[in-house]
Amino acid sequence: MSFSKNGDWTFLENNTFENALAELNLDGPDWLEQLTEILPSKTIDQVRDHYIDLVMDIDLIESGRYMEHQYTDSEKNKMDGDLEFPLPAVHGSGTSSSEAMDQTAGVVFSGYVENMMALDTDSEKQHLERLVPGGTRRLLRVAEPASRKGVNWTEEEHRLFLMGLNVYGRGDWKNIAKYFVTTRTPTQVASHAQKYFNRMEHARKVGKRRPSIHDIRNITAPLRTEAQIMSIYDLVDRKKPFVVGHGYQLRPRASPPLLSSISAAAVEREAGAAPASSLDTGQPSLIPEQSNTMGTTDPTSWFYQDYDHDMEDYHDLRNQIEELIRRGHLGRYLKEPKEASPRPRGLVEKQIDVITGGPVAGGSSSAVRKAYACSMVEKRPRPEFEPEITFGTEEVERSHHDDTLVISIQIANARVKRLMVDIMSSIDMLYLDAFKKLSLTNEDLTPMASTLTGFMGDSISPLRTTILPITIGEEPRAKIMMTTFMVVDLQSAYNVILGCPTLNKLKAMVSTYHRAIKFLTSAKVRESRSDPGESRQCYPTTVTLPEKSCPRQALGPREEARTPTHLEPPKQLAKVPLKRDRPDMTVKVEMTLPEANQL
């Protein structure tokens, strides 16, 4: 027996103290004196203080503030190796995120908890209950045999997991847990991943299976609703900041809104995806609201297709984040990095005769664009095998042609023809008419404050963007990816212009000579060939487009009476003399044009 005379309580003293508490009638008037008699090494004040400490600890547990008040991290670490009494781990205790503090407190306090079990008498319980209502119940509940059953992963957690997987790759569970599934530990993430890959591996072998969260392999879809997006922020709020790219992170919901000053260039630079735009909800609508009446009843049903797990086919995480930002949700949560990246500033080379500007060029501010122009391509290259992409001479069907490269792809659930591949375009462009034919509405558009410089050197603003999944190539050799399109209300013979962003993400090689585009999927080369017929049909359409087709200054309020579809060549053309004194010099104009425009 070695009782200390000082204020410190040894394990033995604690045991004696608590055993005595169990024996004593705490309703009696002199229980404190009796307790002190049992502990000769302690004064009555020490015993009383110790008892108060005990009750306060219980109170802290009850209020979920135990860790905060009692232990810093370093102190906690110290506890692990230098304990007054051993604190057995509570195995398999419930890990509900909402009860995380309860569990933590249970672990830290389990030494007390176990000992308190010894004083599990009615009078003790009543006494503690009087001091701390519910305290005894909680203590006993914590000490109950723990269940190994955890808390099921939510869909949002799983999607965050997929995002993290996309960014950090298989195996980096620590970072995935740190930056994405912030409600789970790395071990839990690893466990989840194990189940995920296991299920995927056996997906083909077993025919009839119960639906599982692991069947979700697509990051994007359900995040398209406000409620689902917000549920992610609920997760974020509960724990750590959600880091976007390098430095940008979601901040707690309680923070005041940071409106539209977000530069998502960091996001974009990291990913090669289109950046966020500043949000201007005051922008006029491009197209009137309309219901989705085309295709399936569920416009997002195509999202749920079950594709093989292929990192190449995964929608780019940054696209997803970007979408969130663009939809105006991340604005409240994003904060800029503390230190601005020491990016050298330099002049943006002005391109001539190509479409420049737009989101890919760096966002809504000139500074961002400058930074983008000077930025390095990829900071964290992943070593991977990439087969050579070659075009053989035998593939040339007809060597003498001047056709542009025109292919067709699937956008969302619709086949879209007349897509021009333009390696000189810094954006992917979707013409408004095609956009409308996809049954998309204003809700699918995001305004951005940026300028698009066109072929004629003039510019268009404001702009709208939308993110859509495209499928290029033919099944089963197709490649699916999320693409940010700039939606422009211009006349064109084409429906879509596929520019550098998507071509680069496709790892595409373009050969106008071979009239083909080849790209990589899963380390295999796929190709999509141009349709010479389409290409040639586009040509006369392009050259006979009315003057009105030149980029207009603004995509502002949509005119009521707009010239009908421009995807077909004008049917009625009239020759109009260029000069009154030279009737031989004429130009063909559309008959439907107002007379003022004909002159």
Added chain:
DNA sequence: AGATAAAATCTCGCACGTTT
């Protein structure tokens, strides 16, 4: 040798079919 990741195993709850 220690740290870490991956695989294997354990445990629990639920759904579903069968039996009583």
Added chain:
DNA sequence: AAACGTGCGAGATTTTATCT
């Protein structure tokens, strides 16, 4: 309809393998 058994899915834990 209730009881029971079985298989599956999921999460946690333990064991094994690999790396530093």
